[in-house]
Amino acid sequence: MDFKAYVTDKIAELTGLDRTAASNAAETPPDEKMGDLAFPCFPLAKVMRKAPAAIAAELAEKFPAGGPVAKVEAAGGYLNFFFDRAEFAKDIISGINAAGEKWGSSGEGAGKTVLVEYSSPNIAKPFHIGHLFSTAVGNSLARIYKHLGYNVQSLNHLGDWGTQFGKLISAYKRWGDKAAIEKEPIKELLRIYVKFHEEAEKDPSLDDEARMYFKKLEDGDDEATSLWKYFKDLSLVEFQRVYDMLGVKFDSYNGEAFYSDKMDEVVDILREKGLLTESDGAQVVDLSELNIPPCIILKSDGATIYATRDIAAALYRHRTYDFYKNIYVVGTPQALHFKQIFAVMKKAGWDWSSGCTHVNFGLVKLPGKAMSTRHGDVVFLEDVLNESIEKTRAIIESSSPDASDIDEKSKKIGIGAILYTFLKNSREKDIVFSWESMLDFEGESAPYCQYSYARGRSILRRAEGIDWSDADMSLAASDEEYSLVKQLGLYGDAVKAAADKNEPFLVNRYVTNLAKLFNKFYNTNPILKDDVDIETKKARLAIVDAACTVIKSALYMLGIETVESM
């Protein structure tokens, strides 16, 4: 039952307000002691020609207490409502019981497709911390939209095309060492790529050679194509290891190369619409009316670029998926690029392009050497993940030396800690990684939330033999129980708000608060102690059970796994 709607519908009846207006006006009081829902009477003063306080007093008298509402109080110009705690708890707990992992989901997405493009690393280049940020945010958004009933497609727009592949082919043919490459593909490919740049400084003819190889690749030359494929396959094996560790899966790996034969059409369309103008030999779309630099479509040598491929990709996605939203989870430094391509698409008259959104995120700082294992200048992600797992293992081993399944636990907790850190604040904020706060089992962290869950599960295991399915929830009406139950009821709102703003941190904050309230509850309300009577035990166990369901689901939205004991 919707307690809020019950109250605001009645207010609408009593005042003649429209139901939606009444519902929109209702507020959550700043302090729980002031009730569960407040209705400000100020806007009514004009119509009713009375002081807000007098209106509140009058309505308080007219409003029938009973049913879901235990008490109505006028306080200044506000009308404060106190729900019936037992009714409320019964409603929420039985709702969670019935819905299980679907609690907090909705049907808002039925029939709509949301594309979430994320991760998108570059072939033969390291998967860096920015790609991990993108992966954490994108994977979370994909799960959040799924929970809301959308048909979600996770897309990995691999950076697998462009003139750099001409350089790589040239470098490989000159200095490539097959054995070394197969041992550590990305590290070695990066090494020869860097060497290429150094050598080309001294001998510019290398650049011509690279252009020649890229041209060959574009023309489908056998040797160039098979080398390109070789680099790509080796890189994907490395990326896949990271995705497996993170539990991330994609529906498509169509990268930039996939669109290489789909760009002529884009160029034709833009030309036909009269949008292309020449600038220094290049073909560009002028965007001066938006005060942004022109978007280059064809370089002076006729080659297409990153932007052209992105425009072709958007058109392809529209045709293939008829998307409702097409979300790009890419760092803030590419904000101008997305502004430009979205503007070009709008100028081309593609109405559907209004569904395209750049979901940006800030920078990641890795203070101290302890955090980063460096090969040259680059932080290798796999090393960071492994370091987190190792540190977690050390913590578990020292605090509970005989814990079971240490491998699995260290992995789930160590990786969860990293994902949590990326999703802790609004995504545009820069992040400073700190092992201490990331792995602080008592602070705001993944381990803290995972611990709450494990604690709940252990209580349920110890309650074997007790059936709490028919618990009398009027026995669970203490302040701590009631606050916890209210928070459980807010899960759907948190998921929806996260999707509306493309901000997974709203779910992160939700689950952190839930874990805190859960801790407070079980620390103040004994559950299995001998002196607790069986009916109260059942009511409290029902709350523990529901809290575990919701913590697990919310952590899943963040890509974080749970463990049954810690």
Ligand code: ARG
């Ligand atoms: N590969 C790019 C990079 O590593 C990110 C791609 C972003 N997606 C896009 N559709 N342009 O910077």
